[in-house]
Amino acid sequence: EVQLVESGGGLVQPGGSLRLSCATSGLTFRNYSMTWVRQAPGKGLEWVANIKPDGSEKYYVDSVKGRFTISRDNAKNSLFLQMNSLRAEDTAVYYCARPAWANGGYWGQGTLVTVSS
Amino acid sequence: DIQMTQSPSSLSASVGDRVTITCRASQGIGNDLGWYQQKPGKAPRRLIYAASSLQSGVPSRFSGSRSGTEFTLTVSSLQPEDFATYYCLQYDSYPWTFGQGTKVEIK
Numbered sequence: 001e002v003q004l005v006e007s008g009g010g011l012v013q014p015g016g017s018l019r020l021s022c023a024t025s026g027l028t029f030r031n032y033s034m035t036w037v038r039q040a041p042g043k044g045l046e047w048v049a050n051i052k053p054d055g056s057e058k059y060y061v062d063s064v065k066g067r068f069t070i071s072r073d074n075a076k077n078s079l080f081l082q083m084n085s086l087r088a089e090d091t092a093v094y095y096c097a098r099p100a101w102a103n104g105g106y107w108g109q110g111t112l113v114t115v116s117s
Numbered sequence: 118d119i120q121m122t123q124s125p126s127s128l129s130a131s132v133g134d135r136v137t138i139t140c141r142a143s144q145g146i147g148n149d150l151g152w153y154q155q156k157p158g159k160a161p162r163r164l165i166y167a168a169s170s171l172q173s174g175v176p177s178r179f180s181g182s183r184s185g186t187e188f189t190l191t192v193s194s195l196q197p198e199d200f201a202t203y204y205c206l207q208y209d210s211y212p213w214t215f216g217q218g219t220k221v222e223i224k
Contacts, residue, residue, distance in 0.1 A: 037161075045153070059211040107162070
C-alpha cells in the first residue's frame with residue numbers, strides 16, 4: 001500500500017519560513033516525479049511544484065518562484081518543500097502527491113500552513 | 118499557461134441521475150488530463166487518468182472522455198457517496214493547472 005505522510009505545517013508569521021516534509025512508502029520513490037499541491041481555505045486545488053526523479057529539474061507556479069524550493073532525498077524516500085518569505089496568501093493545506101500518469105494517483109492527507117501575525 | 122475552464126461550478130442532482138462535468142483546455146493537451154473527487158476535509162481521490170482510463174478501485178459508473186480540447190467526466194447513476202467536489206487537472210505542460218471545481222449537491 002502506498003502511503004504519503006506530510007509533516008511540518010503550523011502557524012508562522014508573515015515573512016517567516018517553514019519546511020514541509022513528506023515521508024513515502026510502498027512506491028519506488030527514486031523512479032517517480034513528485035508534486036506539491038495546495039488548497040487555501042474554502043478554495044480549489046492549486047499545483048505548486050514538481051521535481052523530477054533525480055532532482056535535476058524543478059518546476060514552480062509563478063506565485064512561489066524565488067520563495068519556495070522543492071527537493072527530495074531518494075535514500076530516505078522523502079520529499080520536501082522549503083517555504084521562505086511566507087505571505088498570508090500562502091495559507092493553505094499542502095498535499096504531497098503523485099497525481100498524474102498511469103502509475104500515480106497518490107495523495108497524502110495534507111498539512112496545514114497558516115501565515116498570520 | 119494553459120487555462121482549464123470547468124463547468125458547471127455547481128449542480129444539484131438526485132440519486133440515480135446521470136451527471137456530466139466538462140473541462141475545456143485553452144490549447145491542446147493530448148490526453149494528459151485527470152479527474153479528482155474531493156470530500157470535505159479529505160484529500161482528493163483520482164477517478165480518471167489519461168482522459169479516459171479508470172483508476173483501479175473506482176466504480177465503473179464513472180467514465181471520462183475527450184473531444185479535441187473538451188474533456189468530460191460522466192457519472193452514469195449518481196450514488197449518495199458521490200456528492201462531493203470534482204476537479205480536472207491538466208499535466209501536459211507546466212504550470213499544471215486545475216479546473217475551478219464542480220460541487221455536486223443533493224437535490
